[in-house]
Amino acid sequence: MKRFQELSHAFLKYFDTAHFPDQPSGLYDAASYMLGAGGKRIRPVLCLMGNELFANIHADAWKTATAIELFHNFTLIHDDIMDKAPLRRGNATVHAKFNESSALLAGDVMLLRAYGYLNTTESHHVQMLISQMNEVGRQVCEGQQMDMDFENRESVPLISYLQMIELKTAVLLAASLRMGAFIAGAGEDDQRNLYAFGKNLGLAFQVQDDWLDAFGDPEKFGKKTGGDIIQNKKTFLLLKALETADASQKKDILQLLEYTGADKVDKMLVLFSACGVDKAAQTAQKRYFDQALADLEQIRIPPERKIPLKEMAAYLLQRNA
Amino acid sequence: MKRFQELSHAFLKYFDTAHFPDQPSGLYDAASYMLGAGGKRIRPVLCLMGNELFANIHADAWKTATAIELFHNFTLIHDDIMDKAPLRRGNATVHAKFNESSALLAGDVMLLRAYGYLNTTESHHVQMLISQMNEVGRQVCEGQQMDMDFENRESVPLISYLQMIELKTAVLLAASLRMGAFIAGAGEDDQRNLYAFGKNLGLAFQVQDDWLDAFGDPEKFGKKTGGDIIQNKKTFLLLKALETADASQKKDILQLLEYTGADKVDKMLVLFSACGVDKAAQTAQKRYFDQALADLEQIRIPPERKIPLKEMAAYLLQRNA
Numbered sequence: 001m002k003r004f005q006e007l008s009h010a011f012l013k014y015f016d017t018a019h020f021p022d023q024p025s026g027l028y029d030a031a032s033y034m035l036g037a038g039g040k041r042i043r044p045v046l047c048l049m050g051n052e053l054f055a056n057i058h059a060d061a062w063k064t065a066t067a068i069e070l071f072h073n074f075t076l077i078h079d080d081i082m083d084k085a086p087l088r089r090g091n092a093t094v095h096a097k098f099n100e101s102s103a104l105l106a107g108d109v110m111l112l113r114a115y116g117y118l119n120t121t122e123s124h125h126v127q128m129l130i131s132q133m134n135e136v137g138r139q140v141c142e143g144q145q146m147d148m149d150f151e152n153r154e155s156v157p158l159i160s161y162l163q164m165i166e167l168k169t170a171v172l173l174a175a176s177l178r179m180g181a182f183i184a185g186a187g188e189d190d191q192r193n194l195y196a197f198g199k200n201l202g203l204a205f206q207v208q209d210d211w212l213d214a215f216g217d218p219e220k221f222g223k224k225t226g227g228d229i230i231q232n233k234k235t236f237l238l239l240k241a242l243e244t245a246d247a248s249q250k251k252d253i254l255q256l257l258e259y260t261g262a263d264k265v266d267k268m269l270v271l272f273s274a275c276g277v278d279k280a281a282q283t284a285q286k287r288y289f290d291q292a293l294a295d296l297e298q299i300r301i302p303p304e305r306k307i308p309l310k311e312m313a314a315y316l317l318q319r320n321a
Numbered sequence: 322m323k324r325f326q327e328l329s330h331a332f333l334k335y336f337d338t339a340h341f342p343d344q345p346s347g348l349y350d351a352a353s354y355m356l357g358a359g360g361k362r363i364r365p366v367l368c369l370m371g372n373e374l375f376a377n378i379h380a381d382a383w384k385t386a387t388a389i390e391l392f393h394n395f396t397l398i399h400d401d402i403m404d405k406a407p408l409r410r411g412n413a414t415v416h417a418k419f420n421e422s423s424a425l426l427a428g429d430v431m432l433l434r435a436y437g438y439l440n441t442t443e444s445h446h447v448q449m450l451i452s453q454m455n456e457v458g459r460q461v462c463e464g465q466q467m468d469m470d471f472e473n474r475e476s477v478p479l480i481s482y483l484q485m486i487e488l489k490t491a492v493l494l495a496a497s498l499r500m501g502a503f504i505a506g507a508g509e510d511d512q513r514n515l516y517a518f519g520k521n522l523g524l525a526f527q528v529q530d531d532w533l534d535a536f537g538d539p540e541k542f543g544k545k546t547g548g549d550i551i552q553n554k555k556t557f558l559l560l561k562a563l564e565t566a567d568a569s570q571k572k573d574i575l576q577l578l579e580y581t582g583a584d585k586v587d588k589m590l591v592l593f594s595a596c597g598v599d600k601a602a603q604t605a606q607k608r609y610f611d612q613a614l615a616d617l618e619q620i621r622i623p624p625e626r627k628i629p630l631k632e633m634a635a636y637l638l639q640r641n642a
Contacts (some may be wrong), residue, residue: 027466078429082422101403101469104425105462108399111429112458115436119451126448130440137433141426145348148422 002052004312007045014062015041015069019113030098030106034073037091042316043176044069049312050180050194053305060121060183064129067117068176070110071133075140075172077107082148111137121183129179136175143168150234158239162203170202190299197295201313204288208317210235211281214269220318226265232257236284241275249275289317323373325633328366335383336362336390340434351419351427355394358412363637364497365390370633371501371515374626381442381504385450388438389497391431392454396461396493398428403469432458442504450500457496464489471555479560483524491523511620518616522634525609529638531556532602535590541639547586553578557605561598570596610638 002010019035020028044065051061079085080093081103087093095103118129146164150156177198181191213228214237228235241253249271256268272278292313296306323331340356341349365386372382400406401414402424408414416424439450467485471477498519502512534549535558549556562574570592577589593599613634617627 024463024466024470026470027463078425082425102466104399104403105466107429108432109459109462111432112455112462115451116455119448119455123444123448126451127440127444130436130447130451134433134437134440138430141430141433142345142348145345145423145426149345149347 003308004045004049004315007048007052007308008041011041011044011048011062011065011069015044015066019066019070020109026098026102027105027109030094030102031110033097034077034094034106034110035070037089039073039089041069043072043172046173046176046198046312047180049309050177050198051184052180053194053299053301053309054181054184054186054190058183060125060129061180063117063121064179064183065176067114067129067133068172068179070114070117071137072172074107074110074114075144077103077110079144081107082144125183128182132175132179132182136171139167139171143171155242156234156239158236158243161234161236161239165206166199166203169206170199173202173205174198187300190301193295193298197292197299197309200288200292200295201316204285204292205316207236207281207285207288210237211278211285214272215278226269229265229268236281237272237277240277240280241272244277244280245271245275285317289313324629325366325370325636328369328373328629329362332362332365332369332383332386332390336365336387340387340391341430347419347423348426348430351415351423352431354418355398355415355427355431356391358410360394360410362390364393364493367494367497367519367633368501370630371498371519372505373501374515374620374622374630375502375505375507375511379504381446381450382501384438384442385500385504386497388435388450388454389493389500391435391438392458393493395428395431395435396465398424398431400465402428403465446504449503453496453500453503457492460488460492464492476563477555477560479557479564482555482557482560486527487520487524490527491520494523494526495519508621511622514616514619518613518620518630521609521613521616522637525606525613526637528557528602528606528609531558532599532606535593536599547590550586550589557602558593558598561601562593562596565598565601566592566596606638610634 015035018032020031022028047065047068048057048061051057076088077094080088081095081100085093086096091097093103094106098106114133115130118133119126121129143164143166146160147168150161150164174195175198178191178195181194186194210228213225213235216225218225227233228238232238238253242250245253253268253271256264256271259267293310296309296313299306336356339353341352343349368386368389369378369382372378397409398415401409402416402421406414407417412418414424415427419427435454436451439454440447442450464485464487467481468489471482471485495516496519499512499516502515507515531549534546534556537546539546548554549559553559559574563571566574574589574592577585577592580588614631617630617634620627
């Protein structure tokens, strides 16, 4: 049984290969640039961990992990085009570095390549793996559309936001684990519980991300805080605040959304705290995290095999296991 | 054995079903709009014809035909975004009707859905069909990138242009036929010859398209001619003219590319004829067409079974069979 960091290191080595031909360079340079820009490779490692939870790591788990990472990068390239994002992880996004057309096409070939890897798994695995990839692909697209729709809506219920982050973020973490478990021959109940573990972990992670962007320590968080507030992003915090605020607080929040002064972030944080959404986010995150651990508990496997997943969850959420 | 028109009619009925859920509507309305905008559905019918050439039509041929049509529409949606095209078949393109983000995402879900259909074919078909779809997908993306690259290049060798249209257009026609033949259990040689038939037919069709846009009868062609010349599009005619023109003709052509007067088209047509590219295009088209028929000839099947494909080829190229 290997820990997250060990598998992460092993995957980085495995993944560090040419996934594309050279020509036409306008297309493949864009694709390779994206893959060279790094990232934590969490999803493929989850696939490997889901596999190793039940058995020694199968060759198909490595192929599937590769497909998952390519799929994830396809979504990032296309999302960045849609969001007109200039930067990702401090580097120029693909469309900013090249152009929108090459980025669009690079995303397309990356998705095709992901199916290419899945299609080389053993014949008794292929259909189930592709079916799971199709399902998660549809869900991620739906989540992205909801996210864009929300930007143009005046009010969004918190429950719709949670549904959106489940589709856009959590299901891919969940499906990565389940695909690994499927390859290991895990039973349906165990697969379902592992999927639930991943989904709840993903929700906890996303709520934490919203919290960190507002209340986190910039040094530990690795980026400037307050970005979501400056952009009026509809986060867990803002939506929860709008739902729990009294009439006067709500008026203040809505006014602050129009405000662009340098102290906008500080003023909003005061309001967030006054509405108790600071605590509410931490409570929600803990609830998802605890549910994830309860889901993991249900899996009929000796407890010691679950240690790497517990450690990984604690690591992702910067909590004590 | 059914004729192209009969199978086309049957496919239209089969395809006329809900391929997507309703929500989020911003995503699926865009996808459904594209599919509702019609089109000749040539590629799926080729899949059915490739199947029926060797056997009664198999249920998997219908599924694969559906996947091929969805795949083709995915490429059209994304190509229209890249080309910033306002119209397709006289209707607003998806990104013009909705917006670029929803169009991009609608293309993505359409590609995913295509794999969904392929994945429901019989288990001994799935891997080969997905492998062929992956290959043609990569080729179409490469062709599109080459097409975009050519726009920014001052000169493009005719041979590179032919390679581009092979990738962007011809291989999908070829692969559609071959996937149908594969499902029918055709031998490898027969599959290869049928693929070559489709590829050469596609090349003939594309060269004809270039010719018709310049020299066609607008009434029969169904759209205004001269559009390629007005846009300085690097077509077979222009590239061939630049390769065969003498120094003085070449100077005239290059000057005409800068010219925007109302008689630009007429002037260019005179130059094209003077360089003999009118005839050269017809010769090239006939050569591809004859090669396609020779490829079809090679297939070890009684000649009468090949009649529908011959009729279809003649119909597509408006030639006598």
